[in-house]
Amino acid sequence: xxxxxxxxxxxxxxxxxxxxxxxxxxxxxxxxxxxxxxxxxxxxxxxxxxxxxxxxxxxxxxxxxxxxxxxxxxxxxxxxxxxxxxxxxxxxxxxxxxxxxxxxxxxxxxxxxxxxxxxxxxxxxxxxxxxxxxxxxxxxxxxxxxxxxxxxxxxxxxxxxxxxxxxxxxxxxxxxxxxx
Ligand code: NI
Numbered sequence: 001x002x003x004x005x006x007x008x009x010x011x012x013x014x015x016x017x018x019x020x021x022x023x024x025x026x027x028x029x030x031x032x033x034x035x036x037x038x039x040x041x042x043x044x045x046x047x048x049x050x051x052x053x054x055x056x057x058x059x060x061x062x063x064x065x066x067x068x069x070x071x072x073x074x075x076x077x078x079x080x081x082x083x084x085x086x087x088x089x090x091x092x093x094x095x096x097x098x099x100x101x102x103x104x105x106x107x108x109x110x111x112x113x114x115x116x117x118x119x120x121x122x123x124x125x126x127x128x129x130x131x132x133x134x135x136x137x138x139x140x141x142x143x144x145x146x147x148x149x150x151x152x153x154x155x156x157x158x159x160x161x162x163x164x165x166x167x168x169x170x171x172x173x174x175x176x177x178x179x180x
Contacts, residue, residue, distance in 0.1 A: 001041075002037055002038040002041040002042070003034035003035075003037050003038055004034060004035065004038040004052035004053070005052075006038065006042065006047070006051050006052065006091050006092060007050070007051055007052065007053055007092055008092055008093075008094065008162075008165070009092055009093045009141060009158055009161070009162065010162050011053075011092075013050050013053050013055065014050055014051070014092055014136070014139065014141060015139045015141075016050065016055060016139045017137070017138050017139050018048075018049060018050050018054075018055045018056055018057045018058075018136075018137045018138075018139075019055055019056060019057065020057055020074055021056050021057055021058060021073050021074055021111075024073060024111065024113065024114075024115045028056075028058070028073075028113065029113050031049070031054060031056075031058070032058065032060055032069075032071040032113060034052075035047050035049065035052055035058075035059075035060045036060045036062070036069035036071075038052060039060055039061075039062070039069070039091075040062075040069070042091050042179065043179070044091045044179040044180055045061060045062060045063055045064065045129055045179065045180060046059060046060065046061040046062075046063075046129045046130075046132060046133045046180035047059060047060050047061075047091065047133075047180070048133045048136030048137055048180075049137070050136050050137065050139070051091060051092050051136060057073065057074045057075070057137045058071060058072065058073050058074075058137075059071070059072055059075070059133035059134075059136065059137065060072075061129055061130070061133060061180075063125065063126050063129055065126075070112070071112060071113050072108070072110040072111070072112070072118065072130075072133075073110055073111040073112065073113070074110050074111055075108055075109070075110035075130070075133075075134055075137070076108070076109055076110065077106050077107070077108055077130075077131070077134060078106075078107040078108070078109055079105075079106065079107040080103035080105070080106045080107075081103060081104065081105050081106075082103055082104030082105050083101055083102070083103065083104055084101070084102060084103070084104035084124055084127075084128070085099050085100070085101045086099065086100065086102075086124075086125070086128050087099050087100075088100045088128065088132060088142055088145075088180075089179045089180070090132070090141065090142050090179065090180055091179050091180065092136075092141065093141065093142065093143075093158060093161070094161070095161065096154070096157055096158065096161060098142065098146055098150060098154060100142060100145045100146065101145075102127075102128060102131050102145065103127065103131070104123060104124055104127065105121070105122070105123045105127060106121075106122050106127045106130060106131065107119070107120070107121055107122075108120045108122060108130050108134075129180055132180040133180060136180075143155065143158065
């Protein structure tokens with residue numbers, strides 16, 4: 001069983017800004033390890049700490065490049081450019097996805113679990129995962145990234161999702177759709 005239950009839209013923890021991490025220690029490493037296990041079981045390609053109810057600026061990810069799960073602490077986007085549309089889903093908004101336009105290329109900085117500075121130039125898919133996870137640390141869900149018109153319909157779909165959750169079987173990721 002996954003160490004954590006993933007928080008679902010409607011949970012206030014998903015709407016709060018997470019706090020900067022000041023101590024990188026064994027407890028944090030354990031948190032990251034448990035988050036990665038939760039992410040793999042979902043399955044997803046990224047998971048931010050608020051999604052497991054922890055208000056810290058940290059996320060784990062594995063974009064399938066063969067390097068396994070990695071952790072980014074206190075991540076910040078230094079530069080963003082271009083535009084890229086991509087069908088985006090979220091583990092905290094199960095069963096729903098939307099095409100969302102975001103910058104295509106980003107320069108991301110942060111710390112790893114050893115406290116070393118990390119600097120990453122990412123594009124397209126990888127950049128998308130980082131931007132989605134960073135949004136979670138700021139209390140932003142993908143609904144806010146939709147334009148006005150799509151947002152109304154999306155809000156309705158999310159309300160139905162929240163109402164139907166008791167009866168409905170948990171929605172599983174469609175094949176090929178990335179969930180964060
Ligand atoms: Ni998400």
